[in-house]
Amino acid sequence: xxxxAIFQAIQNSxxxxxxxxxxxxxGILAQLFHIAGLVLVLTSILLVNLRLLGVGLTHxxxxxxxxxxxxxxxxxxIFLVLSGVFMLAPSAALYxxxxxxxxxxxxxxxxxxxxxxxYRKVAAAxxxxxxxxxVTAIISLLLWFGVGLAGRAIGFxxx
Amino acid sequence: MSAADVLQTMYDSPLGTSLAExxxxxxxxEGAHLLSLALSFGLIVLTDLRLTGxxxxxxxxxxxxxxxxxxxxxxxxxxFATGILLxxxxxxxxVEAPVFPLKLLFIFLxxxxxxxxxxxxxxxxSEWGTAAVLPAGxxxxxxxxxxxxxxxxxxxxxxxxxxxxx
Numbered sequence: 553x554x555x556x557a558i559f560q561a562i563q564n565s566x567x568x569x570x571x572x573x574x575x576x577x578x579g580i581l582a583q584l585f586h587i588a589g590l591v592l593v594l595t596s597i598l599l600v601n602l603r604l605l606g607v608g609l610t611h612x613x614x615x616x617x618x619x620x621x622x623x624x625x626x627x628x629x630i631f632l633v634l635s636g637v638f639m640l641a642p643s644a645a646l647y648x649x650x651x652x653x654x655x656x657x658x659x660x661x662x663x664x665x666x667x668x669x670x671y672r673k674v675a676a677a678x679x680x681x682x683x684x685x686x687v688t689a690i691i692s693l694l695l696w697f698g699v700g701l702a703g704r705a706i707g708f709x710x711x
Numbered sequence: 712m713s714a715a716d717v718l719q720t721m722y723d724s725p726l727g728t729s730l731a732e733x734x735x736x737x738x739x740x741e742g743a744h745l746l747s748l749a750l751s752f753g754l755i756v757l758t759d760l761r762l763t764g765x766x767x768x769x770x771x772x773x774x775x776x777x778x779x780x781x782x783x784x785x786x787x788x789x790x791f792a793t794g795i796l797l798x799x800x801x802x803x804x805x806v807e808a809p810v811f812p813l814k815l816l817f818i819f820l821x822x823x824x825x826x827x828x829x830x831x832x833x834x835x836x837s838e839w840g841t842a843a844v845l846p847a848g849x850x851x852x853x854x855x856x857x858x859x860x861x862x863x864x865x866x867x868x869x870x871x872x873x874x875x876x877x
Contacts, residue, residue: 576872583868587748591864594746595753608782611774620766697746704742 559648562641572642585635590700592628596621597667597696600675601689614685618675652709656702663695714812715803722802730800737800744793748864750786754779755860762845762853772840772849776833808873814866821859828852 553561562568600617602608609617640647647653674680674688721727730737760766761775798805805811832839832849839846 580869580872584865587745587864587868590745591748591753591756594749595757598749598753599757602782609770609775609778611770611778697749700746701742704745705738708738 556645556648559644562644565641568641568644571638579639582635582638585631586639589628589631589635592624593632594696594700596624596628597692601693604675604680604685604689606685613678614675614680615678618672646710647706650706650709652702652705656699656706659695659699659702663692663699666691666695714806718798718801718803718805721799724799726796727799727802730796731802740793740796740800743789744797747786747789747793750782751790752786752860752864754783754786755856758783759853759857759860762849763857764845764850768843771837772845773836774840776836776840805870810866810869810873814863814870817859817862817866821856821863824852824855824859828856 599609599621600614603610603612603614603617612620670688671692674685680688722731730740757766758775758779761768761770761772767775828849832846832852839849
């Protein structure tokens, strides 16, 4: 089964059809939750990464900031995935041929993988090596802001 | 000269026309407007949550304000500058529904609130900012900021749904 066929099947599923028939206000709410999720994730990650770079909220250590912002990151990711599925499912077949969508998904998977391996390890360390903290922060910031930018590109590619 | 005329003039200017017709610059400006929210909106919300007593209760307010200030100012500079560029590229359709004027109204209110907070509390934050319960006025400023900036973001996202110009 090709990716296009799978995405067409998602779009034709009864769940996707009923989501697509939901009043416009739900579509707008999904957009707003996607932005709320984006701010929760990006601002949290930004705070910790700035700290890894030695700037920003230096009153706290990076492990403290990582731990304080953890609930915001989790909440944000849940908002993003749920609202994302809600927006994608009813018109899944439109996303399948969109290169920006696939680039975003690949970046998202890499960003998540780094988030829960390298980033988690470095941000939790009391005294990480300076160069490692800086490299991790730059990689993390590029990946997560890249996901956002690629996401914004989906609509422009489709137009 | 009506607001629609002003927007038409902006749209017809070399800046407005070239932005609206550009293949890459317009999407990048829009992307920067959205992603800079992580700095501008996200960090102001963080500050508001401290003022209203939800997070970072042990963090002295003057330290929070001082350490985040360059990032907040940088973030708002990007958000505002890209917002002005997007307005140039929007055209008169932007004021056909009240959502954009409402957004501007709440930006104005949030700005007034920030100015009031800065003059009344910001400069003396090192005196009151370590208390467990903050002065009522500072808490109110936090709530006004939280609500008005949230409305600004929500109204901004509604523009393409409610304005015919898009």
